Amino acid sequence: MARSHDRFLYTVAYRLCGNHQDAQDLVQEVLLRVRRGLHTYQPGNLEGWLGRITTNTFLDGVRKQKRRPTVPLPDDPDRVLAGSPDVDAEMAARDLPDDLQELLMSLPADYRVAVVLKDVLSFSYEEIAEMVDVPIGTVRSRIHRGRGRLREALDV
Amino acid sequence: MTPPSDTTIAEEPWEAGIGDLLGALPDVEPPSGFIDQALDHRPARAGRTLAVLAAISVGLVGLAGVTGAADQSVVPPVDDLTTRHDSVVQAGVLGGALDGSSVESPVALPDGFEPAGRITAADIQQKVFERGGESVSVFVQEGRVQWSALPASGLDEVGDYQVWIDPDGLAVVLEASGQTVTIVGLPIDEVEGLLQDLPQDGGDAGPGPARRLVEAIVSPFGYATGG
Secondary structure (H helix, E strand, C coil), X not given: CCCCHHHHHHHHHHHHHCCXXXXXXXXXXXXXXXXXXXXXXXXXXXXXXXXXXXXXXXXHHHHHCCCCCCCCCCCCCCCCCECECCHHHHHHHCCHHHHHHHHHHHCCHHHHHHHHHHHHCXXXXXXXXXXXXXXXXXXXXHHHHHHHHHHHHHCC | CCCCCCCCCCCCHHHHHHHHHHHCCCCCCCCCCHHHHHHCXXXXXXXXXXXXXXXXXXXXXXXXXXXXXXXXXXXXXXXXXXXXXXXXHHHCXXXXXXXXXXXXXXXXXXXXXXXXXXXXXXXXXXXXXXXXXXXXXXXXXXXEECHHHCCHXXXXXECCEEEEECCCCCEEEEEECCEEEEEECCCHHXXXXXXXXXXXXCHHHCCCHHHHHHHHHHHHHCCEECC
């Protein structure tokens, strides 16, 4: 099913911010910066230009967010931990979208942006490197470490 | 040294599982009417803002192949353009008389052609390129090609491109970045090479995430990206 444009843009914002209020603020800021920034646009790669504005706005917005409590490591003995014989069933039984969103919010902003762009939105390493303006090796490192932290928290 | 790319970066096996989990996250539905409300957050000076938005829309249409809601299509006047090309060559206004600086062709020409100048008439830009004693004119019109208005016998497909080729090989019509491009004067034996060198976007795969993000941002303004 094709995504509508507004749903896609909102999903990007929500996955990076973790709550509706911040996501709405972020989308508004992106649209505002696009309007204001068009006079700086040099003919060439519109996608790269808009992607860069969007990512920078997201990064600025994410860094301005109030510090959110980190997801605690599971210490509740009643909580189903790894070691369960049926990990797939365990994962399916959990409210995975909310869990994952919480865990995404526990990641440092730079890791979160890289992981969201790569795994949620399917950007390539090259595209992420251009949008975030860091070397591909740095993108790779952030994604690897971000995924690693999620893996530890999920105990998969 | 070639930088690493997605095809060369090795990921550990467990990373795919995490990636799949994240990739399966559902879309998040925005509040009803949110985008419209976001666009309504304008400065109190609405008149100036509307003028800015109009300028933005013109910029988007002109620069990036973004078509407006009316989706203009044009018919290149091939015979007239051929006459214009011949007139420029015969009048001898080339050879350094025109300012060729910052003249770029929207499609890659064969090796050796250098920009010689630009002339605009009837909203059609004529960009002239020279190579030795040869001249090529690249005519650029805003808007996509109305293919149905061109003689069907000249229509052809080359890779991802629809093209129209004059029966005598004197002119080639194609689309690039939402603009209608007519190339006049290219030696006929180089036309095929030019068409084969056109960048292929792999259209069957659908828009990638970068283009989808662009579409998501520009669509609230009533535009859709070309292609």
